[in-house]
Amino acid sequence: MTSGGQGPYPPPWPPNGGPHPYLPPRAPLWRRLRDGEWPPTRELLRQLGPRRGCLAAPLLCCAWPLFFLVLTYPLARSARIRAHAVFPPDGHQRLQDPQVLRVQQIRAWIALAASLLILSVYGTSEDWNEMQEQFVFRLVLTPWLLLLTAPLVLVLLFRLASAHRRTAMRAGLRTAVRAVLCYFGAFTAVPLLVLAATYLGRDMNAGVLTPLVMPALMLPALWMLFFVAFSSATVVRTAFSTTRVHAALPALLAGLLVWELAGINLAVSGPPPGPPLIQLAALVAGPLSVSAVAWWEIDRLRTRHGVGLRG
Template identity: 30%
Template sequence: MPPPPGEPSRVRQALRGVRNPFYAAQRTFRPSRPGRVEDPQVRKLQLWRTALGLLAWVGLMVTYNAVADAAGAKDVADERFQQSWYSVLMLVCTFPVVVGAFVTAARGGLRRVYLRRALRPLGAVAAIMASMGTSALAMAPELAGLRDAVGLPGKIAIGVLCLWAVGFALYGIGLSLVHVFRTADIHEVLPPVLAGVLVWEMALLDVITGAYPQVPAAARAVFTLGAPLTVTALSWWELRRLRHRHGLTVRAALGR
């Protein structure tokens, strides 16, 4: 019996994902719903928003002598990764609240449609959490007995799996922040709304935790408020472009 149409292609994609964690991350964290409006200008804006945020953060650290030597550079890199991971964790917590409110507010059959579309974004959330948890296999003291039990071949397999998971997770964190856990697969208006909520939550977290203690208060206030104000403006622009160019609005998405 001949294979169904498209099956060899799916098999090749699966094998490529097994070999290449970055390809697997693209397949997992980039929106792919058929018929989804994809505006090149919006996509460029999302990438620039992420890149400029990183450059502004690095500039702030360099300006106020957070990077004085190689050890300082490593500390800054570690801190930036930790902040990105905190952003993802905040996004994981915010995701069900915003998406749940969006689905609940939708009328008629739209609720079922959005719930069905939410499966892939939920899968992306599960994938990033699982990939980050994989490192425990190689490093957690509590699992030392398991590593000893599997012997050298098992330890090699665990090491390879963890290397793959690190590449997948690092790239996945970036894609998750750019594409806001592929919530465009639910509806195109959700990413700018969710991004706006997330960035204000992160600003509040910075204030509560006293982030950037080495930076003068005035510069710290400008930096802390600059990110949410900028992202809010960009989110508003994205929603405005979706409305004027593609006829997509929050009200229409809710069937109201």
């Protein structure tokens, strides 16, 4: 017995409700959100409480931001969980190559830095606004280009593959078709839900409750919009889980899509700002670098994993 009368062992938990001494400290909120660990709404509000004065001040100055956060964050979190359950971000990667992933990330950061540098030196305010519009345009257009391009590449791979390999590819093709139907079903459901909510809200004689009825009717459309947004990143990166059909298919699609997007951007928005030599480099360097990395990935699949285009 010790002098405090607590026995020879210390208490399992520290006094005053402190954290357990043997548990690692939790990461900051911004890092958890960045890494995809979205906490529940109650924990989020507790993290943004009075102890986080710099974060809570904008919310406490007006009730609408807090109301919007409480209303939309649970929808976004639920849609994100469901989107990752239907389209697993890492479920498609049967053959992971850390060096390829590292090179892809470095190439993406260099391309972003080069675009920002060109805009900073030669761009105008209209060019900056156009860059934001192009980002949204690509995000919406890329899944549809995938839907049109993937069947052509699949036909080519089926013709190259042996008869034994075609049987295994057909089994993986069913998973890709289900992913396509699920994604574009959700994509189509967004405008239909908006139209249905608008039609119901217009016909309902809610009187003073109209400002509350319309947001409530829009909640399904908002949830579906979050689902499509969170699914799009995975769908574009995994090419509708087509790795199950052929391990080289996402790389082939990436090499083709980047040239299609470059041609569409040139036709819609025109060349980037700057002298002719800078414009030519900005137009060609991006697609060439993506195609080079994609071809290098296909070569590593053949040399390190024995996966060639013929099977």
